[in-house]
Amino acid sequence: MYEFAVTPAVTQIRRRGVVITDVSAGSIGAELELEAGDRVMRLNGRVVRDYLDFRFQTSGEDELVIDVRKTTGEDWELNIERDEAEDLGLSFEQIVPRQCANECLFCFCKGNPETARPSLFVRDEDVRLSFLYGNYTTLTSITEDEMRRVIEQRLTPQYVSVHATDLDVRAYLLGVDKERADISGKMRRMLDAGIEIHAQVVLCPKINDGEILRRTIYDLAELYPRVSSVAIVPLGLTRYLTDERLTPVTPEFCRRTIDGVSIIQEDLRARLGSTFAFLGDEIYLKAGQDVPLRKHYGDYPQIEDGIGMVRSFTNEFDALMRRHKRLKVSEGRPRGPQPGSPAGVGRSGRALQGTILTGTLFAPVLSEMIDKFNERFDARLHVLPVDNEYFGGDVSVAGLLTGGDFLEARSQVTGDFAIIPRVALKSDEPIFLDGMRFDELRREFEVPLYAFDFSSLADLLRHGFVAESDLKLGHAA
Ligand code: SF4
Numbered sequence: 001m002y003e004f005a006v007t008p009a010v011t012q013i014r015r016r017g018v019v020i021t022d023v024s025a026g027s028i029g030a031e032l033e034l035e036a037g038d039r040v041m042r043l044n045g046r047v048v049r050d051y052l053d054f055r056f057q058t059s060g061e062d063e064l065v066i067d068v069r070k071t072t073g074e075d076w077e078l079n080i081e082r083d084e085a086e087d088l089g090l091s092f093e094q095i096v097p098r099q100c101a102n103e104c105l106f107c108f109c110k111g112n113p114e115t116a117r118p119s120l121f122v123r124d125e126d127v128r129l130s131f132l133y134g135n136y137t138t139l140t141s142i143t144e145d146e147m148r149r150v151i152e153q154r155l156t157p158q159y160v161s162v163h164a165t166d167l168d169v170r171a172y173l174l175g176v177d178k179e180r181a182d183i184s185g186k187m188r189r190m191l192d193a194g195i196e197i198h199a200q201v202v203l204c205p206k207i208n209d210g211e212i213l214r215r216t217i218y219d220l221a222e223l224y225p226r227v228s229s230v231a232i233v234p235l236g237l238t239r240y241l242t243d244e245r246l247t248p249v250t251p252e253f254c255r256r257t258i259d260g261v262s263i264i265q266e267d268l269r270a271r272l273g274s275t276f277a278f279l280g281d282e283i284y285l286k287a288g289q290d291v292p293l294r295k296h297y298g299d300y301p302q303i304e305d306g307i308g309m310v311r312s313f314t315n316e317f318d319a320l321m322r323r324h325k326r327l328k329v330s331e332g333r334p335r336g337p338q339p340g341s342p343a344g345v346g347r348s349g350r351a352l353q354g355t356i357l358t359g360t361l362f363a364p365v366l367s368e369m370i371d372k373f374n375e376r377f378d379a380r381l382h383v384l385p386v387d388n389e390y391f392g393g394d395v396s397v398a399g400l401l402t403g404g405d406f407l408e409a410r411s412q413v414t415g416d417f418a419i420i421p422r423v424a425l426k427s428d429e430p431i432f433l434d435g436m437r438f439d440e441l442r443r444e445f446e447v448p449l450y451a452f453d454f455s456s457l458a459d460l461l462r463h464g465f466v467a468e469s470d471l472k473l474g475h476a477a
Pocket residue numbers: 100101102103104106107108109122123124125138174
């Protein structure tokens with residue numbers, strides 16, 4: 001039996017095939033009398049392990065032989081002819097993540113309170129999820145099967161947590177031996193096969209900073225453009241992660257890191273034409289410095305890791321302010337409160353007034369922008385920094401705020417509505433890290449509550465009211 005993960009301690013033994021979860025009405029799948037619960041075992045003679053396999057093996061094929069095990073236990077062989085790209089109308093079960101075999105010093109699982117929702121304790125390390133969602137893997141226990149699959153199915157790009165190219169340091173951080181820590185051969189094999197890699201460093205003061213970081217960046221830059229970027233994100237300590245080998249990230253440390261890395265970035269920009277190594281937004285915010293300008297980020301290669309989010313949002317905000325300045329000058333008066341109307345005026349025609357709740361790290365930056373917005377458009381928006389009581393420690397980012405934290409801040413909400421950052425909710429389910437559901441929180445607020453991402457917030461400021469689509473997002477969330 002094929003097993004995707006074969007590291008003994010972490011193997012998930014799974015039944016063969018992939019389960020169909022839904023069949024669209026009127027589709028080829030429905031015509032063939034396929035049903036939810038049926039299991040696709042083989043496709044054109046090849047084993048199917050998950051929906052990625054199914055996608056890969058059906059792509060470009062107009063003649064298919066599908067072996068199905070029905071929920072009744074019967075085995076069917078289906079011969080299908082279809083027009084190229086005609087959809088079979090099948091949905092499949094989610095990929096069950098394969099888990100890591102590391103014991104990282106800074107593992108986020110150790111930073112969770114015991115009551116956190118169970119999925120927060122899943123130590124996923126899965127090249128499929130890396131390709132699909134940008135999840136980072138360490139490659140320390142990637143199997144030959146997985147490696148061949150990445151190459152054959154072109155699961156590119158891959159996101160790899162390198163942390164340090166110094167093997168002693170990497171082994172120490174990951175809690176594995178040096179042999180396992182050494183992934184240079186694995187990376188080379190992927191790169192030689194045309195797989196693009198984005199790398200990550202979780203920066204731990206006194207462990208992989210300073211000269212180790214400099215070496216890591218330059219070693220990876222040797223592989224540019226096949227290794228196309230490096231994200232450097234700071235260690236986050238919660239009140240539960242108290243390993244004494246870890247040193248908190250301070251504003252002074254952030255300033256030193258920015259000073260050191262800016263010199264490297266400048267050098268790499270001159271040599272490669274790319275900044276290549278990007279510091280996380282938190283490092284600039286914690287240092288009390290402005291995030292770099294737009295051109296520093298190129299095409300934002302690490303935006304999925306949150307790098308460049310603040311710049312992207314501030315630029316949108318600045319553009320909005322400039323645009324309205326021009327409109328005012330050219331038109332001589334503000335437009336009315338219809339869709340596309342000037343910011344600051346609600347749909348009802350009265351001044352926009354509400355509260356935007358966010359983490360304490362981003363709140364001062366957002367507050368400064370919102371003050372300008374209020375002044376320009378006579379709005380009454382208010383930014384409310386929310387403390388993270390749930391994780392404690394130095395956790396100050398919006399994405400780790402919980403339902404309970406927002407609830408604590410509720411009494412300070414003013415205006416006609418409140419907005420929380422959408423990033424605090426699970427990406428595929430309206431649930432916070434502490435297990436509270438969005439609807440539960442919403443019921444506790446006396447004003448309508450919305451969960452917005454940066455672009456919805458920018459839309460609110462641009463249009464001056466909560467658009468229908470955003471309302472839906474708020475309700476769906
Ligand atoms: S690889 Fe990730 S999940 Fe595994 S121990 Fe390290 S930080 Fe935790």
